[in-house]
Amino acid sequence: MLKSLFRHTVLAVAFAAASSSAYAAEEVYKLKLAETWGPNFPIFGDSVKNMVKMAEEMSNGRLQIRVDSSNKHKAPFGVFDMVKTGQYDLGHSASYYYKGKVPNTLYFTTMPFGMTAMEQHAWFQYGGGQELMDEVYAPHNLMAFPGGNTGVQMGGWFKKEINSVDDLQNLKMRIPGFAGEVLAKLGATPVNIPAGELYTSLERNTIDALEWVGPSLDLRMGFHKIAPYYYMGWHEPATELMFIANTKKMEALPADLQAILKVAMRKAAYDMYVHSYAESAKNWEIMKSEFPDVQVKTFPAEVITAIKKANDEILLEKAAEDEQAAKIIKSQQDYLKLVRVWTDISEYGYLESVAE
Template sequence: GVAPAVQAQAAIRWRLSSSFPKALDTIHGAADVFAQNVKAMSGGKFEISVHAAGEITPPFGVVDAVQQGSVEMAHTAPYYFFGKNETFALGCAIPFGMNSRQMTAWMYEGNGLKLMREFYAKYNMISFPGGNTGAQMGGWYRKEIKTVADIKGLKMRIGGFAGRVLERMGGVPQNIPGGEIYTSLEKGTIDAAEWIGPYDDQKLGFNKVAPFYYYPGWWEGGPQLDFFINQKAYDALSAENKAIVGAAAAVAHTTMQAKYDAKNPGALKELVGKGTKLRAFPDAVMKEAFKQSMAVYDELNEKNPDWKKIYGDYRKFQAEQNLWFRFTEMTFDKFMQAQKL
C-alpha cells in the first residue's frame, strides 16, 4: 500500500538560523517564505524550523554555526562577515555597487553565483540568493550634511564594510545592534544611524530622534541576502529536495524585494507626514565617498586574492549593466517619475 511506503521515506528536519529579529517581517519573513515553500513542495516530508536572531546562535554567529554544522542553514546578509574576509561583501553589497536587478542578473545569469559559491566552499557552505532590499536609504541625521567637512567627526552607526569608507572621510563608524540604535541617537551618543528603508526604519522610531533622512544609501544600492547551507547537509539531499531548496530560495528572493517595494512608499509618506525631512546627499559628498571607495578597492585588490578575482568580474558586469540601463530603463523611469498619475 501507499501509506507505509510514505512513512518509510525519512522525514528531513533542518534548523535555519536567521541573523534578523522576527520584528523584521520583511527580511526575517523571507526565511519563513522559504521554509513554507519547502514544506509545501515536499508534501511535509522536509521541514525547516526558522529561528530568529539569538534564539540558537547570535546574529553574527550564523556562518560559524553553518560551517561547523551545528545548524544546517542560515539566512543572513553576507557582508556582516567581511571581518573574516572582505570577499563576503561582494555577495551582498559594496559601496557604489550594483543595484538589485543587476545583482540578481549577475547571480543567476552572470558569474556571480558560481564565483561566490567557489569562495563560500572554503566555509563548507553553499549559497542561494535569498532576497534583496533594493537601494537602501542613507540614514537618519541629527544635523544636516551640507559639505564633505560635515562628515568629519560624525559618529555614525553604519553596517560593517561601509565604515571603512566613512573612516577615510573622517567619520567615526560605530557598530551598534539594531535594538540599541534608538537610544544612542536619542542620547546623542551617535550623530547619525543608517538601518534599511522607510518601512523597517519607521518601526524603530528613528524619526522621533533625528529629523533628517538622507538618500541614497550609496553603500547599499542593492544588498542581497543569502541562504547559506552546510555543504554536507546539502549533499545528503535527494535530487528532488535539492531542486526544491533552489526554487524555494528563488521564491523568497523575489517576493522579499516585492514586499519592500510594496511597503516602502506608504511608510515614506507617513514619515514625511510626521515631519521627517528628506535630503539628498550633496554631490560633493557622493563624489568623495565614491573616490574613497575606489581607493579601498584598490588596496583590497593588492592584499586579498579572493577579493581580486571576484571583484574584477563584478565590476566588469556592473559597468556593462550601467551602460545598458542608462538608455531605455533610466529614460523610461525618469519620464514616469516626472508625471502626475
C-alpha cells in the first residue's frame, strides 16, 4: 500500500515537473494593453491589473501583458483606433466613447432607463448581447468583451438645483453616450472630458455639472467641494466597461491562451462590479457622515418625464435610420421586458416585502 502510494506520488511529481518544463520551453507571448484611465486609477484600473495577473498566472507565465495608461499613450479616447490598427493588442475603455466613429458601439455600455447590471449581464451572455456586440466590432478587426460594471450610476453633481426642464437650457454638462444626446434634445450642451480633467473643468466653470460614476469613485474626486447638489440617476443603470482585442493578434495566440485570456477578462469584469458595489456602500456612508452639506436630490417628475420622452423619440429615430441599430434596440427592449418581470418579483419584491 505504502509502496504503491509512494510510486504514484513520484509519478505525479515527475508528471508535474515534466509539464512545468514543457510550459517553460514554450513560447512566451507578450501583449500590450492601452487603457483609457490614468496610472493606478482606482477600480477601473484595478480590473485591468487583475486581468493581467490572472492571465499570467493561469498561463504559467506564457501570457505577459504590459499596460500603458493614458499618461503614456496620450490618447484616453483613442483606445479603439490604437487596438484596431495593431498599435496595441488589447484595450480597456468604454464602448460608448466611440459612438462618433462607430455609432452602434454606444448601446453596449448602458442605456437610459435600461437594464440593471444583472439584467444586462444576462442579456450579454444568454440574450444575444455578445453576438450583437461581435457583429458591430468585427468589421473593425476587433473583438469586444464585458470589462467591468459600475452598477447604477448617480445622476451627477450640479452647482445649481434643477427644478424644471427650463433649467436644462444651455446647461454645459459632462455626460457621454446616449444620455448626452437626450439632454442635448432638451437644450443642454453635453461634453465628454477625461477623468483627470473633470475637477478642474468644474472648478473653472468650463462645465456647470458633471456625472462621473457614483460614491465608489466620486467622493475621492472632490466634486462635492464645488457642486453641492448630487442627483439620483436615470441615464446609466448598468455601465459596462469593455476589454477589446485586436482580432488578428487574438487569433494568432494558441487556443489555450485565447481561452485563458477570455476567462481572465470575464473574472476581472465580475470582480470590478463587486468592488464598485462595495466602495459605493462604504463611500456613501462616509459622505453622509462627513459631508452632511451634500444635498442628495431626485429630479422632479416633470424633468424625468421630459427626459424619458426625448429618450424614446431618439430611439425611434435611430431605429428608423439604421437597420443594425434597430436590431440592437429591439433586442435590448425585448430582453428588458422579459427580465424585468423577474427582477420585480425577486429583487424589488424581496426589498419591498422586508422593508420596515
